[in-house]
Amino acid sequence: MTHYAVRVRALRKRYRETVAVDGVDLDIRSGEVFGILGPNGAGKSTTVALLRGHRTRDGGEVAVLGEDPERAGRDWLARIGVVWQDESAAEELTVAETVRHFARYYPRPRDPDEVIALVGLEAEADSRSKHLSGGGRRRLDVALGVIGDPELLLLDEPTAGLDPVARRRFQRLVRALADRGTTVVLTTHDLEEAERLADRLAVISAGRVRAVGAPATLAGRDEREAVVRWREPDGAEREAVTGTPTSEVAALAARFGGEVPGLRVSRPTLEDVYLRLVGQDGQDGQDGQDGQDGPAPVVPGSGAGEWAP
Numbered sequence: 001m002t003h004y005a006v007r008v009r010a011l012r013k014r015y016r017e018t019v020a021v022d023g024v025d026l027d028i029r030s031g032e033v034f035g036i037l038g039p040n041g042a043g044k045s046t047t048v049a050l051l052r053g054h055r056t057r058d059g060g061e062v063a064v065l066g067e068d069p070e071r072a073g074r075d076w077l078a079r080i081g082v083v084w085q086d087e088s089a090a091e092e093l094t095v096a097e098t099v100r101h102f103a104r105y106y107p108r109p110r111d112p113d114e115v116i117a118l119v120g121l122e123a124e125a126d127s128r129s130k131h132l133s134g135g136g137r138r139r140l141d142v143a144l145g146v147i148g149d150p151e152l153l154l155l156d157e158p159t160a161g162l163d164p165v166a167r168r169r170f171q172r173l174v175r176a177l178a179d180r181g182t183t184v185v186l187t188t189h190d191l192e193e194a195e196r197l198a199d200r201l202a203v204i205s206a207g208r209v210r211a212v213g214a215p216a217t218l219a220g221r222d223e224r225e226a227v228v229r230w231r232e233p234d235g236a237e238r239e240a241v242t243g244t245p246t247s248e249v250a251a252l253a254a255r256f257g258g259e260v261p262g263l264r265v266s267r268p269t270l271e272d273v274y275l276r277l278v279g280q281d282g283q284d285g286q287d288g289q290d291g292q293d294g295p296a297p298v299v300p301g302s303g304a305g306e307w308a309p
């Protein structure tokens with residue numbers, strides 16, 4: 001039986017005349033890394049804030065770790081780590097003091113020194129957080145998100161502003177957390193990161209889920225036609241768009257009597273699929289969903305005890 005850390009049905013949120021979340025359904029399995037992609041203003045941060053009970057919804061049903069975020073108590077809060085988009089840790093305390101301070105809020109915190117090392121802030125442990133670089137602050141935010149050893153970690157654009165080395169380190173950290181059984185939900189604009197990190201992705205635009213699935217198969221990506229490119233003996237570059245690239249390559253290999261010059265076979269990238277889903281490639285951006293379970297109603301509280309501790 002699949003256990004779900006998050007179940008959302010028909011979620012709605014409006015800010016005055018702006019409809020930010022317009023009927024979102026999501027099923028996030030316990031222990032998976034789930035990425036939320038979408039253009040600016042799509043409703044990603046609002047959705048994450050609603051999962052944490054940081055905002056109140058206007059409609060729909062939400063169960064996070066089996067409870068309705070708007071009614072859950074302190075014990076539930078302690079099971080969830082959060083890194084918000086514009087967070088900034090206490091200014092005057094050092095990194096180590098800040099992490100130790102936050103550790104006291106949780107019943108079973110991780111070791112502060114271990115967490116500081118996990119995010120790569122050992123060298124800055126005794127620096128005041130106000131003296132950290134932007135990327136350093138982001139790492140501290142992540143440290144504070146994981147110090148409580150959460151069952152569910154919500155990350156809103158966690159790698160924005162991180163350099164490539166810090167980004168890789170963060171990605172290893174997320175994988176390590178997932179290996180410990182932590183469910184991770186992250187929003188990102190970085191498609192490469194989404195592809196590398198996420199077990200499954202949701203693409204949201206204009207407050208609605210456009211597709212859900214594994215990065216390799218999202219919106220039928222793996223079934224789309226492939227492009228086979230090669231170079232003819234006269235130097236001309238050729239390409240064939242085909243649903244049977246293996247046969248195409250075999251035919252080319254037979255014709256060339258061996259190696260095919262400049263041979264490349266490519267499938268649509270995640271970016272190709274994403275742009276089509278959000279309607280930025282000249283099409284309408286409505287591609288349906290795959291990988292979603294049926295829209296069974298969610299009874300908040302009914303999932304209690306369903307996820308691995």
Ligand SMILES: Nc1ncnc2c1ncn2[C@@H]1O[C@H](COP(=O)(O)OP(=O)(O)OP(=O)(O)O)[C@@H](O)[C@H]1O
Pocket residue numbers: 015018019020038039040041042043044045046047
């Ligand atoms: N506090 C608020 N008051 C009014 N409107 C808001 C508020 N927060 C968000 N919005 C609006 O709701 C919509 C969804 O915003 P949201 O921040 O959830 O999108 P997002 O997908 O996270 O975008 P980004 O990628 O830019 O962070 C946008 O139109 C935004 O302007």
